[in-house]
Amino acid sequence: MAASEQKIQKKKITVSPLKKFFRRLRRYPTTFIGISIVIIFLLIAAFGPLIAPYHYSQQDLLQRLQPPSDEHIFGTDQFGRDIFSRILVGSRDVLLIAGSGTALAVFSGLLLGLFSGYIGGLFDEIVMRIMDVILSIPPLLLAMVILFALGPSRLNVVIVVGFLYIPMVARVVRSVVLELKTRQFVEAARLRGETRLYVLYKEILPNVLPHLAVEASMRFSYSIFLVASLGFLGLGVQPPSPDWGLMVGEARTWFYQAQWVLFFPAGAIATLVVGVGFMSDGLRRMLLPGGVTDDG
C-alpha cells in the first residue's frame, strides 16, 4: 500500500528534466544568454573558416583601413585584411588555446587536488604550499615572465594557461575531497575493505564532478581573458595570427582613424568572455544549489 502511494508521489515529482531545465533557464535570463553565446561561438569556430569570405592573412594594400561595407562587412585592417574573416578564423584559435589550457589545468588540478586531499599528510602539505607560492604571484605577471622565458608561441601560451590555473582547480577539488572524506559513505566503504583507489574513483570522484564542471567553466572564461590580454600586450600569440587580443593590440595605432579595426575583435572577446561567465554562473546555480559561492 505504502509502496503504491510512493510510486504515485514519485511520478508527480519528476517533471521531465528537460522541462525543468527550461523552467530554470527562464528564471535566470543571464544563464540563457550565456549558453546561447557559447553555442554560437562554438558554431562559428566549427564552421566559421568555411564561410569566411577571404583568407585571414590575405593582404590588399589598396584596401587598407576601409570602413565596414558590403564587401568587407567589418571593414579592413592596416594591411587591408578582411576583419570579419580574421574574427571567424580567430574564434577557433581562442577556443582551442583557452580550451586546451583550461583542460590541462583542470586535469592536472583534479589529480593533484584528489590525491592531495585524499592522501593528506606530508604530500598534501608540500603540494599545497607549492600551490600557495604560485598563487602568491599575480597570474598575469607570472604568465608574462614564463612566456618571456619560454618564448611566445601557441603551445607555450597553452602551457602557461594550464600551469597558472592548476592551483585554483586543485584547491577547489581538495576542499571538496576533504569534506567528502568525512562523509559516512566513505567510512562505510572503508569498513567493507574497499581499496583506496576504489574509494577515490567510485565514491569520491563522482561527487567532485559537479564542482569540477563549475570550476572548469569559470577557468575557461578566465583563460580567454588571459589569452586575450597576453595577445594584446604582444606577449602571447604572435602575428600574423588572427588572435583577437593581438588584433586589438595592433589596431591601437590606428585607433583615431579606424575604430572598427579595434571594435570588432574587442567586441568578440567581450561577448565570448561574458557569455562563458554567464554560463558558468548558471552551471553553478544548477549543479551546486546552495553551494559555496567562492571564486577568484
Place this chain on the structure above:
Amino acid sequence: MMDNGKVLDVDNLTVTYMTEKGPLDVVRSVSLQIAPGEIYGLVGESGSGKTTLARAVVRYLPSNGKITGGTVSLSGTDLSTRSQKEIRGIWGSRMTMVHQDPNAAINPSMMIGEQIAEMTRTHMGLSRKESRERALEMLNKVRMPDPESVARRYAHQLSGGMLQRVLIATAMATNPEFIIMDEPTTALDVTTEAVILDLIHELMDEYNTAILFITHNLGVIARICDRIGVLYAGEIMEEGPIHDVFKARLHPYTRGLLGCVPRVDANKKEISLSAIPGYIPRPDELPEGCIFGPRCELVEAACREARPPVVSVGPDHLSACRRHEILRDRSEKADETREETIGDELGHIVLEARNIKKYFPFSGGLGSIWQRRRSELKAVDDISVRMRSSFTMGIVGESGCGKTTLARCIAGLEEATAGEIELEGQLLDYSVNKRPRAILQKIQMVFQNPDASLNPQHPAGDSVARPLILLRNMDRKQVREKVAELFKAVSLPADYIDRLPHELSGGEKQRVAIARAFAADPALMICDEPISSLDVSVQASLMNLLAELQDKSKTSYLFISHDLAAVRHISDWIAVVYLGRLWEIGSAEDVFIPPYHPYTEALLSAIPIPDPDIRQDRIRLKGSVPSSLNIPPGCRFHTRCPRKVGEICETTEPPWQDMADGHRICCHIPLEELKELQGDGLLKTAGLRGNN
C-alpha cells in the same frame, strides 16, 4: 474582535504557500487559545506544519506564504489585518520568540548584553545605561552565573545551555504578553534540557506570560505544558488539558505517537513499539475524508468520505476523530507484548575490548603551533566492554563524552592509542585498513546522519550490493537475489533498489544503511545514534526493525545514543560514559534501579517521560561538561556531582564496586548509602503507570 481573556486567540487559521504547483494549504482551519500564564504545547512531526503555524501566528511568513483564512489576535488586537509596520512594533514588545538553535540565533559579532539591551531601548524607551542594567537584571533572572562578565562576552565563548538562557532572557526582557518557544531544547543535551525546562517552569510561575511551546518531544510537553495540541499534516487532531489528553488519548494519532515512545520500564523483550504505518501526507496529496485515515487502524468507510468534525470529547477537550468513543472504551491500548522468542541464554563472546584509549593531539587555536607542550585531548580514556552474540550493549552519555570515539576505535575508523580489541577471540589491528577481509565482514556500522551515509550518486541497491560482492564473493545473480531479500528484510519495496538517495526519506535512507550493514552478515554491528535525527514514529519502526533483525541473525549491537529511553528499550546491557570513562555498567533493568551512579541518576531524572503523572526526582547537574583537555583530578565527575561527599572525590579516583549479576558502579559512595539516598528511584514511580 471580542476580548475573551485569552492572550492568543487563533481562530480557524489557514496558511497558504504559493508554489510552482499552485497554492498549497499547509495549515488548515486551526483554532487555539492560550490564557495568561498558560503553556500550550504544540506537538507534531516534521511536515506537520508546526513551524508554518508559528510563523503565521507572529506574522513572519516567507514572501510566498499568506494567511488565507481566519484570524490571529493578541489580547484583542487582530494581528492578521495589521500593516507590516504595526507588526514590527508588536514584535519584541508584546510578543517574542525563543529559537531552536541557540548557536545560530545569537549574533556572533555583538556582545551578549547588547543583544538584550537593544530590544529594551527600542520598545521600552530606556537609555543606554538603563538598558544595560536591564540586560544584567534579565541575565540574573535566568540564573546566569556571573552575568556581568557574560554580558561582555560573545556567543562563541558560551555553551549551548548558557546561550539558550540568553535567548530566554532576551525574550522576557520587555515583559511581553506572549512568547513562542520553537523547539527551545532540541539542540541541547538531555541534562541541559532538564535544567532549561526547570528554568522556564519557574519563570512562568513568576510571570503571567502565555507561551506557545512547539516541540516534537511528547516527554518535554508532559513535563512543562498545561495544554497540548497535536498537529498532523496541518490540522489539529486533538487538543485539551495535558492530563486528559495523555490519559484518554481520544485520537488514534495521539495514541500512535505515544505508542512510539520507548518506555523506561520495559524493553524490546517485553514489548515492541507500536509504530504508525505509512507516511505523513504532503499538503498537495491529502487523502479524501480524514487525513489520518490511510494510516489509522480504526478507519471505516465513513472516515474516507468526509473530513470528520472536531468534536468536544470532554471539558475543554477536542478530538477530530469520528470514533473517539471506541477509543475511550479501549482506554489504554495494551502494549504489544512479545512472545518470548528473544532468548536469554548466554551466547559466545563476540567482542572483548580491553582498556581502550584514544588520545588526540590537540593544538588549540592558531597560536599553539608554537607551543612547546602539546596538549592531548583524551576522548576515550581506558574503557573496557565485553559483548556476547545476539546481545545489545547500549552506550549512553552526553555529547562529547567519548561514546562515538569508542565506537569508531572498535570499528577501526579511528586508530586507538592503546588497548586491545578482540573479536571472537582474535586480536584486531587498530586500523581498519590493516584488518583482513574476514574480520571486516564481521564488523559493520550504521551511522547517525542518514543524508551522509549513502553516496548521493549511487542507487540504493548498489550501496547494498557492494559488501556482498566484496566480502561474500557472490556472483551477479546471487547478489541480485540477496539485495532483493535484504530490501524485503528492511521493509522497503523492491523498486527502491534503483532509487537514488535524494528520492528517499530520512527513515528510508536509514533502512538502506541497515540493509547495507546486514549485507555483510556481521557478528557485531555498531549503531552510532542511528535514530536520533528522525521523527518519533520513524524511530519506533527502526527500533522494531533492529530488534527483529537481531532476533533472526543473532548479530550483536553496540548501540550508541544520548536517548536513554531508546537505549533502555533496545539494550540488554547499558554502559554509562562520562569524560572518556565508564562509570556504571550492568543489565538494562539494573541500571535503571537504585543504586545507581550519581551521574546515571542525573541522566535518568532528566529523561523527558511522556506521562504528566510521573514525578521525577530533580537531580540537576551544574554547569557543562569540562573539556577533555583538562580532565578534573580525582573523580572526573566531582565538579558536577550532586552527591559529592568531600575532598576524597577531588583527590582520589573512585573504586569499582560490584553488585550481583555483573552490575558495577565506580563511585566513592558505598552502595548501601547510594541506595538509601536514591530511595525508590525512577523505575518504581514509572511502574505506577502500568497500574493505572
Place this chain on the structure above:
Amino acid sequence: MGPYLIRRFGFILLTLFLASLIIFSITQFLPGDIAQVILGQFATEAAIANLREELGLNDPLHMQYLNWAGNFIRGDWGDSLVSRTPVRPIVTQRLVNSAMLAGLALLIYVPLGIILGVIAALKRDKLPDQLITGVSMAFVGLPEFVSGLLLISFLAIGLGWFPANSSIDPDSTFLESLPYLILPAITVSLTGLGYIARMTRSGTIDVLRADYVRAAELKGLSGRSVLIRHVLRNSLLPTVTVVAMGIGWLLGGLIVTEAVYGYPGLGRLLVYGIQRQDLPIIQAGSMIVVAVYSLSNLAADILYGLLNPRIRVGK
C-alpha cells in the same frame, strides 16, 4: 594573535624566497647570452668574455643566485641593461605611480562594489539584483584593454572629458596628474567592482538567511538597525579578505591598463622590460609586485583578525 602573525610573516618570507627562486631561474631560460644582449651583435669575443666575468656569469648558478639575492636585499638591484642606470630609482618611482592609480581604483571600487552587492542581496532575484549581478558578471569578464579602449573612445575622444593618454610627467604632483588618472582608475575598477559586488552579495545573502537575523527582526528592531547592526556587521567582515584576494587581479589589471593608457607605472615598466629583455628590471619589478601582493594579504588577515571577535577574543 602574536604567534600567528609571526607564522604568517614567516610564510611570506618563504614565499618571497621561493618566488625569487622561480623568477631567477625563469630568467635563466632567456634565449641568448646576456653579455651578448648588452653589448649588441657586433661586440668582440673578448669584450663579451670580459663582461661575462664582470657580471659573474661564469660562476655556478647557485652562486649567481646568492649574489643576486644578496645584492637585492642590500638594495642594489643592478643597472638596467637598456638605459644603463640603476634599477632601484626607476622601479620605486614607477611603484609610486602604480600605487597612486591602484589607490584611486580601490577608493572607487571597494565602496561601490559593497553598496551594489548589499543592494543586490536585499533585492534578491528582483530586477535590481538581476541588473547588478548581470552587469557585475559582465564587468568581471571584460578584459581591461577592451573596457579601457571603450572608455577612451566614448569619454575621451567622443566627449572629450578626459585626456586619452595618461603618460604623465614624472615630476608632476598628484593633483596635477589626477585628471590623467581618472580614466585608467575607472578601467581597473570595473573588474574589481564586479568581483566585490558578487562576493558581497553572496556573503550578505548567507547572513540574511541566518537565524540571528530572523531573531533580530522578530525583536522588532527598526529595519535600519537590523541591517547595520546584525546583517552588515557580519556580512562585510569577509569582504576584507575578498578585497585582499582581489589585489592579485588588480595588479594584473594594472599591467594591461597601464599599457592601454601609456601610464608610466610598474606594469608598463615590466612589459617594456620583457619586450627589451631587460633582466634586472624584470627581476626587481616582479619581486616588488610579489612583495606588495603578499603584504596586502597579510594586512587583510590582520584586519580581519582585529574585526572578528571569534579571533580577537578566544574561548
